[in-house]
Amino acid sequence: GDGVYEVVLILNGKLIDLDGHIRRLERSLNEIEIQLSFNLKIFEPIINRLMKMNFLKNGIVYIQVTRGVASRDHKYPKSVNASIVMTIKHINISQKLQKNGQKAITVEDQRWKRRDIKTIQLLPNCIAKEKANKEGAYEAIMIMGDGTVSEGSSSNVWLVKKNQLITREANFNILNGITRKAILKIAKVKNLNIEERKFDIKEMLDSDEVFITSATSIVTGITEIDGKKINNGKIGSISKKLRDYYFS
Ligand code: PMP
Numbered sequence: 001g002d003g004v005y006e007v008v009l010i011l012n013g014k015l016i017d018l019d020g021h022i023r024r025l026e027r028s029l030n031e032i033e034i035q036l037s038f039n040l041k042i043f044e045p046i047i048n049r050l051m052k053m054n055f056l057k058n059g060i061v062y063i064q065v066t067r068g069v070a071s072r073d074h075k076y077p078k079s080v081n082a083s084i085v086m087t088i089k090h091i092n093i094s095q096k097l098q099k100n101g102q103k104a105i106t107v108e109d110q111r112w113k114r115r116d117i118k119t120i121q122l123l124p125n126c127i128a129k130e131k132a133n134k135e136g137a138y139e140a141i142m143i144m145g146d147g148t149v150s151e152g153s154s155s156n157v158w159l160v161k162k163n164q165l166i167t168r169e170a171n172f173n174i175l176n177g178i179t180r181k182a183i184l185k186i187a188k189v190k191n192l193n194i195e196e197r198k199f200d201i202k203e204m205l206d207s208d209e210v211f212i213t214s215a216t217s218i219v220t221g222i223t224e225i226d227g228k229k230i231n232n233g234k235i236g237s238i239s240k241k242l243r244d245y246y247f248s
Contacts, residue, residue, distance in 0.1 A: 001119060001120060001121030002032070002066060002067045003034075003064060003065055003066030003067060003083075003119070003120045004025065004028035004029060004034070004064075004065055004117065004118050004119055004120065005025075005062065005063060005064040005065070005118055005119075005120050006021045006022075006024065006025045006062075006118065007021075007060050007061070007062055007063075007215050007216065008021045008060065008061050008063070008215060009060055009215045009216060009218070010051065010056065010057070010058060010059050010060060010061060010088075011058060011093065011247075012057060012058065013051065013056075013057045015044070015047060015048075015061070016215070017178045017179075017182060018044060018047075020178040020181060020182075021063075021178055021215075022041075022043055022044075024118060024176070024178060025040065025065070025118070026040055028117045029065060031114070031116075031117050032067075032117065033076060034065060034067055034082050035082075036065070036082055036084075037081070043063065043086075046086065047061050047063075047086065047088075050086060050088045051088065054088050054090075056088055056090055058091060058093040059088060059089050059090040059091045060088070060089050060091060060215070060216060061086060061087070061088045061089075062085075062086065062087045062088075063084070063085075063086050064084070064085045064086070064120060065082050065083070065084050066082065066083045066085075066120070067080065067082060067083075068080035068081050068082050068083050069081075069083065100235075101221040101222065101223025101233065101234065101235045102137070102138035102139065102221065102222055102223065103136065103137040103138055103222070103223070103225075104132065104138060104139045104140065104141050104152070104210075104212075104222045104224070104225045104226075105131065105132050105135050105137045105139075105140055105225070105226055106140070106141050106142075106143050106149075106201055106226055107128045107131055107132075107140045107141070107142055107143065107153075108142070108143055109124075109142035109143055109145075109150045110124040110127070111124045111125070111142075114172055115150065115151070115172060115173055115174055115175055116170070116171065116172050116173075116174070116175060116176060118175055125153040125154060126153075128140035128142060128153040129153040129154065132153070138220070138222075139152045139153060139154070139155060139212055139217075139220075139222070140152065140153040141157055141222075141225065143201060144173070147200045147201060148168075148198040148199060148200050149168065149198075149199055149200065149201065149204055150168065150174055151168065151174045151175065151177075152212050152214070154214055154216075154217075155177070155212035155213060155214040155217050155220075156168070156174065156175070156177040156180040156212065156213050156214065157204070157210065157222075158183070158210065158211050158212070158213065158239075159203065159204055159207040159208075159209070159210055160207060160208050160209035160210075160211075160236055160238045160239065161203075161207045161208055162208070163192070163193065163238065164192075164193040164194070164195060165187050165192050165193065165194045165195070165238070166194075166195045166196075166197065166199055166203075166207075167180065167184075167194075167195075167196060168197070168198055168199070169196040169197060169198070170196070177213055177214060177215075178215060179213040179214055179217075179219075179246075180213050182246065183213055183219065183246065184196075186242060186245045186246065187242065190241075190245065192238070204225065205225060205226075205228050205230070207230070208231060208236060209221070209230065209231050209235075209236030209237075209238055210222040210223075210225065210230050211235075211236075211239040211242070218243060218246060218247075219239060219242050219243035219246055221235030221236065221239040221240070221243075223235060
């Protein structure tokens with residue numbers, strides 16, 4: 001688990017928000033004191049080469065940096081070179097862009113207290129996602145000890161209430177999604193009211209619309225949570241608009 005990662009979406013041969021992902025990778029690396037001996041700008045030409053070699057137009061690139069090879073110890077080893085692995089994967093983008101709403105369940109957030117670091121230690125997220133999968137749901141929305149929603153197992157969660165956008169403020173409690181940042185920017189340009197604050201399950205279930213964002217889910221409408229329909233089981237108009245703006 002001693003490493004961090006990024007997933008970047010590739011649409012029509014273009015890397016979406018690569019700079020934001022590289023900046024977050026740099027931040028995660030700094031937080032756990034992994035130093036790279038080169039400028040992170042080098043990732044872009046290498047990813048482009050990977051895309052060419054694989055004739056890839058739509059998909060994702062996975063970038064993983066771990067501390068490096070050393071004898072097992074809890075302390076950070078001295079003078080070791082970080083290990084970097086990048087893989088690239090085709091995805092069926094038309095399926096991804098489907099407009100259907102998805103189901104979600106709520107689960108207890110069992111993670112640690114530095115969720116802002118994009119660690120490869122994803123076991124609690126995997127357990128949550130598998131529970132959703134077994135229950136026929138797309139995402140597991142994680143609930144903290146105080147009853148508030150932190151985020152999805154691999155996404156950020158948003159509410160729409162009376163035309164107001166609500167999403168949890170970014171601090172140690174959530175991963176500050178690059179898609180989250182992009183949607184915040186779009187919402188500001190479109191003059192939507194935004195509140196970055198906590199909300200609990202009840203507020204979520206009572207809201208007009210719920211959607212999630214991530215590099216791979218982009219903007220995905222959530223139309224049912226724990227068996228309760230949101231917006232009568234239909235994707236809301238603001239969720240739809242934000243998704244369309246993201247692609248325009
Ligand atoms: N939270 C968690 C826990 C995630 O794993 C992800 C996806 N990496 C996100 C939020 C969304 O981040 P992004 O928009 O950068 O993909």
